[in-house]
Amino acid sequence: MTSALPAGAGTTTHPRAARLAAHGFGWRPRGRKAPVLADVDLAIEAGERVLVLGASGSGKSTLLQAFAGVLGGDDDGDRTGNITVDGRDPADARGRVGLLLQDPEAGIVLERAGDDLAFGPENLGVPVAEIAKRLDGALDRVGLDIAADRRTPELSGGQQQRLALAGVLALEPGALLLDEPTAQLDPAGVGEIVDAVIAAVERRGLTLVVIEHRVDVWLPHIDRVIVLDRGRVIADGDPASVLEREGEALAERGVWVPGRPPVHPPAAVTAPARERTVLLEATGLAAGPAGAEPVVENIDLTVRAGEVIALTGPNGAGKSTLALALAGLLPRAAGTVTTADGVDPATVSSVELSRLVGVVFQNPEHQFVAATVRDELALGAGEVPAALLDRLGLARRGGTSPYRLSGGEKRRLSVATAIAAGPPVLILDEPTFGQDRRTWAELAALIAEHRDRGGAVIMATHDRELIAALGARELRLPARPPRLTPDEAGEPVAAGGPSAGPVSRPPLLERLNPVAALAAGLFPALILVATIDIVSAAVALALQLLLLPLLGVDARTLVRRTAPVWIAAPLSGLTILLYGQTSGQIYAEFLFVRISDGSIELAIATVLRVLAIGIPAVALFARVDVTRFGDALAQTLRLPARFVLGAVAALRMLGLLGSDMRMLERARRARGLGDRGRIRRLPGLVLALLVLAIRRGAALAVAMEARGFGAPVARTWTRPSPWRGIDSLALAVAVAVAVIATVAAVATGQWNSILTGREFG
Structure with missing residues (x-):
């Protein structure tokens, strides 16, 4: 029609x-x-x-x-x-409707960008060749300049939003439903996304339904x-x-009605900058995730009383990273940050930090610590003014759990908790995200009131209306160059496909079918756990150490990955030495400790077994790609796709929980609760993490269903996982190691199966 x-x-x-x-x-x-x-x-x-x-x-x-x-x-x-x-x-x-969720992180299912793009069409049984056509240039069309093998948890909120949109478009649905698709994008990105959506709608003839404040x-x-x-x-x-x-x-x-802008707070009336107190100052600041290269560098910033500073820039430029570093919540690679009293926020106690700086995190759920909305505000303010709840549209939600609020209500509560505590400096990450016209005006007014009381505000934002309303001074961060990471073929891959240049042969470990790698590590381990003699373990360990270089794993990397095994092995041996079964000559005896011929022999056998089982397992699976492993389980072992994909998505979520835990720790430090001992903090952290895990799980289930998961068709797999000759060879080598170790033990008369019950001595 x-x-x-x-x-x-x-x-x-x-x-x-x-x-x-x-x-x-x-x-x-x-x-x-x-x-x-x-x-x-x-x-x-x-x-x-x-x-x-x-x-x-x-x-x-x-x-x-x-x-x-x-x-x-x-x-x-x-x-x-x-x-x-x-x-x-x-x-x-399923598949007739493509839904882009309001929370971009919730719309991403798999660990790698390219795998996530293919997830929806695979669920719908689209032929592999057709999926390849759909994905060709998919990231470019939404303005996302990343490698196809880029880890999705490393993406900024705006980058995740672009990737989620690309994944929905790859479904080629009959109707495209978009829930605030430009909410976390920079101004240039807004136009790019609108153009990309309309181009797809016109090219494919789609029904379009959009929720948007813009x-x-x-x-x-x-x-x-x-x-x-x-x-x-x-x-x-x-x-x-x-x-x-x-x-x-x-x-x-x-x-939000065009031509009817929200009410702006009155302009600030302040003294000249030179007469105002410096509340926060950064010099030569560089910061990024622990152990990684800096995301922001060479930042010089002076923040004075009565001032609002807007951190702007394209998605992925490092605005959130800079905000956390200024708050003393992220390790610095270089430079200094000091308050009006010359104090470094990173070195003060948690209680003192909460008095110096109020922080609003990008995900408001990270900073909630109380059972009700009213208790959240009381933590910082002591007494909760009813007028504040009313202004924020939360008057009837005072007794509600913060986690049961809508997305916009959560954002308003998170901003209110920072303001209510009354610190001189506020550091806010996207403070007006998800707000309607009225609630936006109230938040802008609250921030302006803090400014006019002599406070200072630093906010990471794409909201040009808010920047204008608060008369903010803008610090624009430059775009970061795209980072290329090795893909599973061993070479860099750009967003649109393979990079030009020579193709290097990937190491053996990356060419093995993950099921073959699992079997190769498991078979010798089964023999070793069924025996307890020294010879079989020593022979197996020696053969495995000789074979490990063939996997292509760098020796330094291998030592680092297997460090826990090298620690666990002697500790296990020491326990057996002191408390193991007594036989033969006794060399030392004290209370429950007896060192004898039998305990010494058993301790040596234990150390060798832990090493012989642990080192190959770590070498083979310390950095396993869970998506690739899931592909192999489904295609090689014919396990049900629903089971495999559910497990793969859950494993990705477990990885995110580690990041959640770090953010929860930072949030509790920012809110004055970080000085408690770790044991006292642990129950609250575990409870918060459990709540986040449940909510992530529910959101993940919605995202997977929205991308065709469970459709009544035979699923396709864009990344084949065949069983090849090299996999059979790896399994044969593993069997040979087990056989040689067993034969050596039998030939020397040392074979000792735990099933026989034979004792040493």
């Missing part, structure tokens, strides 16, 4: 576009008294381009998730009415606006008509 498009957009037929409809649809999540959506009646025709507007908490994101079929079942909430995609239940129409960037491409308020449709029609007729009322409700 043909849809009427705005001027300049042209007309397009849409034979592949999906039709979306809701009839009396409602949804009340489990645990909520009021429904998030109620009596929604609408039909979005194939090929229409729709912008969904509404204040924070109006049900916009829930509507998109309903169309994507990822709201959950009866155990997750109460559903009324019906909602369809092409006349079918959305859960039965209304003006989408209006030229939209032919319909739907407005939600408290879960109900209150306006629906042509963009110009709806915004003209309802514009003032919508703005009052908090909707």
